[in-house]
Amino acid sequence: MRNVGVLSRLMPDEYVRSIYEIDLDGLWNRGKRLILTDLDNTLVPWNHPQVPEELADWLQMAHARGFHVCIVSNNGEARVEAFARASGLPAVAGARKPKSAGFRAALERFQLPADAAVMVGDQLFTDIQGANRLGMYTILVLPLDPQEWWGTKVVRMAERVALMMLYGRGLKRPHMVSDGRSKDGR
Numbered sequence: 001m002r003n004v005g006v007l008s009r010l011m012p013d014e015y016v017r018s019i020y021e022i023d024l025d026g027l028w029n030r031g032k033r034l035i036l037t038d039l040d041n042t043l044v045p046w047n048h049p050q051v052p053e054e055l056a057d058w059l060q061m062a063h064a065r066g067f068h069v070c071i072v073s074n075n076g077e078a079r080v081e082a083f084a085r086a087s088g089l090p091a092v093a094g095a096r097k098p099k100s101a102g103f104r105a106a107l108e109r110f111q112l113p114a115d116a117a118v119m120v121g122d123q124l125f126t127d128i129q130g131a132n133r134l135g136m137y138t139i140l141v142l143p144l145d146p147q148e149w150w151g152t153k154v155v156r157m158a159e160r161v162a163l164m165m166l167y168g169r170g171l172k173r174p175h176m177v178s179d180g181r182s183k184d185g186r
Contacts, residue, residue: 006067008168009132010124010162012140014101017174019043019120020058022139023056029172032137034112035062036103038121039073039083039091041152045145051087070106072097072119074126097121098130107134124159124166128143142174 016022020040027035040046043055062069065088071091073080090109095102107114114134121127122143131138148156167173 005152007162007165009129011132011166011169011171012124012128014137014139015141015171015174017142018144019141020054021174022120024062024067027137028065028067030137031103032116032118033067034107034110035067035069036072036117036119036131036136037184038119038123038127039071039080040075041122041143041145041148042120042127042141043071043087044083046148046152048074049082049086051083055087059089068110068112070109072102072106074084074102089135097126098133100130100134103130103134103136123155125155 008040010142014022019037037043040048044050044052059069069089071084071087071089072095072099073082073091073093074095075093077093080091082090082111084091090106092102092105092109095105103117103119114136116139117131118139119127119131120139120141121131122141124140128138128140163171
């Protein structure tokens with residue numbers, strides 16, 4: 001059935017509240033050496049220009065463990081490069097996810113195969129689908145903030161339907177907050 005194929009391309013390997021819940025030791029033990037990450041609403045709120053101390057600490061921990069970390073973002077070069085400079089991370093801007101070129105550019109930069117990489121992002125249709133097509137390990141995180149680009153807000157409506165279908169196929173919701181909902185109401 002065609003729907004099963006579409007859903008399998010959207011199914012993340014993990015679903016956590018934030019990057020801070022990612023088991024770096026577990027990824028390392030699975031042979032992962034490169035963490036590709038979306039920028040807006042994954043590392044920082046949308047268009048947030050600064051690197052929060054908690055993020056700087058997490059990046060230092062990931063690097064100390066031996067990981068390479070690289071931003072792969074659909075956002076424009078000015079935005080992505082400014083944050084890349086501030087964070088000290090390499091980046092691929094204008095990646096056009098879910099197309100494979102941006103992912104491949106990052107893999108080539110580190111001379112690693114897709115099965116040695118992890119993609120972390122907050123969107124099923126760009127981050128997860130694109131990385132799954134290449135055979136990467138994928139981790140979906142909850143969006144950090146409800147403020148987003150208007151186009152992303154439109155896609156979120158379809159994403160909510162897809163998430164409901166994925167829950168029916170075994171996707172586990174991230175840990176819930178006290179009111180019984182995940183942070184973004186998912």
